[in-house]
Amino acid sequence: MFTIERATRRLTQLFAGLVLYGASMALMIESRLGLDPWDVFHQGLSEVTGLRFGWIVILVGAAVLLLWIPLRQRPGIGTVANVVVIGLAVDALLAVLPTAEPLALRIAFLVGGIVLNGVATGLYIGARLGPGPRDGLMTGFVALKPGRSIRVVRTVIEVTVLAVGWLLGGTVGVGTVLYAVAIGPLAHVFIPLFTVSERPVADPHAVEPAEVAR
Template identity: 75%
Template sequence: MIWRRLAQLYFGLVLCGFSMALQIEAALGLDPWDVFHQGLARRLGWSFGTVVIVVGAVVLLLWIPLRQRPGLGTVSNVVVIGLAVDASLAVLPTPRDFWARLLTLSLGIVLNGVATGCYIGANFGPGPRDGLMTGLVRRTGGSVRVVRTGIELTVLATGWLLGGQVGLGTVLYAIAIGPLVHVFLPLFTVRERAPGAGEQVLERG
């Protein structure tokens, strides 16, 4: 069972990076965290994947005062997704017309939902950004909805100011990702997990 969980974890993380690359190539707007990553990448001249890794590591450091404990999935999330998105961007073609871009965007969002279900369902710990959210909820006593919305609005606004792309994809991702994860997470959740694990949803990177 452990090997199946490990395979599912790393498949999900690689697929997450691939799905992010599809959304980037579509050039119709990204989810809030990726708007932030893209804005930083453009300002710093770094690759998108490098920024994903560095931001993930910095967010993971914020777990220390929140007394969050990372798992194998948490650490792997920081590294694997960034490597996968850069590798995918190196080989993916860039769609030209609007409908091809819209199809690429839609495929990226759906695959992101599948990827999220896979790596969270493997039950090796949440990603660094999800852990930040749950840690803040625990420390502040706020609701998940309020804390998550506050974090995502902050990174979205910051990323937009840095030059990250906000657009149709941003809206479609916000609308679709919750229902998609709601469908795919139960399909991929390992049943031998501890009760409640895998419920911390809504992180690709």
């Protein structure tokens, strides 16, 4: 049932999640210990073009969103907000975060960034106002051929952007591996926890979290 209170909560949760997602990316970048596959790609493009990281995130998100047209995917308000807000947030946080020199601080940035990424993912996906452009790309390819494994499609996409990003100069390291191992369990915890439901859920972990690709 639609209510002003529910709509306000969903919008607040969406934008909080997107801002925190940008913050998590900034922490991982400053750790210099490795990024998730898409951010390796974003960083590589930033190195090659000279554009700020956040603007690359926005431009890549917009380009991916255009691919939704032939895939017949429908964006929501959360999809459009995802393209813009995360990029602006990551640049804003990169401008104020201190450069992490001691290894202990870099590790803290990395771990904090990954955990915050899981929380942010739960918030913005749980708001149920539209998937991120990269999520829709994955599900769109799956829909082209019913029965195709979403995990296989996600793996192919992420390995591709990781390889291209690494060749362009993006940072691949222990953080890349740690993110790959940790984001699934974190999403399993936080997506059900923050999902806005039309009816109460007795056991929030009974809700199967969506595959996360942003």
